Amino acid sequence: MVPTPYRVGVTAEGVEPDGTTLFGDIGLDRLTAAGLSWEVMPPAAGHAPAPEDLEPYDAVLSIGHLQFTREVVAAAPRLRHVARFGAGYDGIDLEALADAGVVVTNTPDAVRRPLAASAVTLLLALAHRLLENHAAATSGRWSERGRYRGAGIAGRTVGIIGLGSVGADVARLLAPFGARVVTQDRPSARDRAAELGIDCLPLEDLVAQSDYVVLTAALTPTSHHMVDAAFLKAMKPTAFLVNVARGGLVDQPALTAALADGSIAGAGLDVLDPEPPLPGDPLLGLPNVIVTPHALCWTEDFTRDVASSCLGALIDVAHGRRPAHPLNPRALDVTWPTVD
Incomplete structure (x- = not known):
């Protein structure tokens, strides 16, 4: 005993x-x-x-x-x-x-709303170009205030990959903003998507149609680096990637390259791979990425x-x-x- x-x-x-x-x-x-x-x-x-x-x-x-x-x-x-x-x-x-x-x-119930709110926080910051507008105001570039107009959310398509409890809560929080919310067509997601009134799409269609791709999926051997160079190339050049799940879902060098050459418009990342990032990681110096230290929901x-x-x-x-x-x-x- x-x-x-x-x-x-x-x-x-x-x-x-x-x-x-x-x-x-x-x-x-x-x-x-x-x-x-x-x-x-x-x-x-x-x-x-x-x-x-x-x-x-x-x-x-x-x-x-x-x-x-x-x-x-x-x-x-x-x-x-x-x-x-x-x-x-x-x-x-x-x-x-x-x-x-x-x-x-x-502790999924305790994490659900803070993590979903973090995803929406990053999405809103990207949609309204928060960092660029903040920098313009604080550096005395008031005359540039019309330069940093965001894409907004109303009428845009938000693709959620991973419709578990967090992904579903992201969809609920986005409902008042007038976005079209879609998710990846998986058997485990269909009932929940029907309850939420959102469409299930094949992954390739979700990627091609989304103005914002939000990652809330679990990291597994099959989802590791699911966002690779081909995935990023299939996104709209005006689209944004938001990741609040796990850094390993994303091939980070491929994302850095896509952000640097304008293949996608920007990214909001609360998770990286590795964590903490290596000194001098070029991702951290890009102007079209928001990075937080895996703590935004804390x-x-x-x-x-x-x-x-x-x-x-x-x-x-x-x-x-x-x-x-x-x-x-x-x-x-x-x-x-x-x-x-």
Whole structure:
């Protein structure tokens, strides 16, 4: 039987030894009040935690994007739960963890609106040429104010690739702006698209018709670098790309080239590949791109709601209750010890 108290390891990326995170205080004392103990783990030497660092823990609160593979969890037989502080789970082998009886949870409801709002923020900034108008005003070029007229959104086509909970919320937020919203025709998207009243198009038609292409898709082996040179060439030269999902969806050198030679009009990127970008990355110096540091959705409500969901899942699993958002529910077939 796993010894008590139930122990939670908090990954060290962006976390101080006292549990203060780059998001601020996420309320780890809630774990203590529920009878769980927690501590910050040693910093990972690479992309995955060392098996020996996982050995003391029943659960891991994964603040960053460490990889959890079959080999890692096989060497940590005590581990029963990986709780993602956020929605993304690329790098986590869900089937391997289910085989080992390790449930993985995330916080999709808490992330949905802040991330969708971030996508719309970038879209609006591009549509109204916010950065160019700001620079003209602050540098005394008031006489140029008619030079930076944006394309606007009304009557334009917005193509959303990835109609999950975030993509669907982007569509809802855009509804009052008078845009035509379309999405990629996939079996998993059809029912949701019908509910939202938006059209499903083959990917090539979506790319060719869209004035704004918004990426909210998951990063998988098949979606990696889906936005490549051919994809960008098929876009309108007046079109914009918005990515709030994962940097790996985009072939970044190809995007840099397309932005530099005017093949597309611009881009709004909250995610890059790699992160942080390499010093001197030419993408960062282009005038037609807005780049934010994978943090645009980190509002106060994001932190509050993600923390509440994530900590709630840790407490539920520790006490033998089904968590709200299991990504590999087959792992829940395992009977776990509970906290005394």
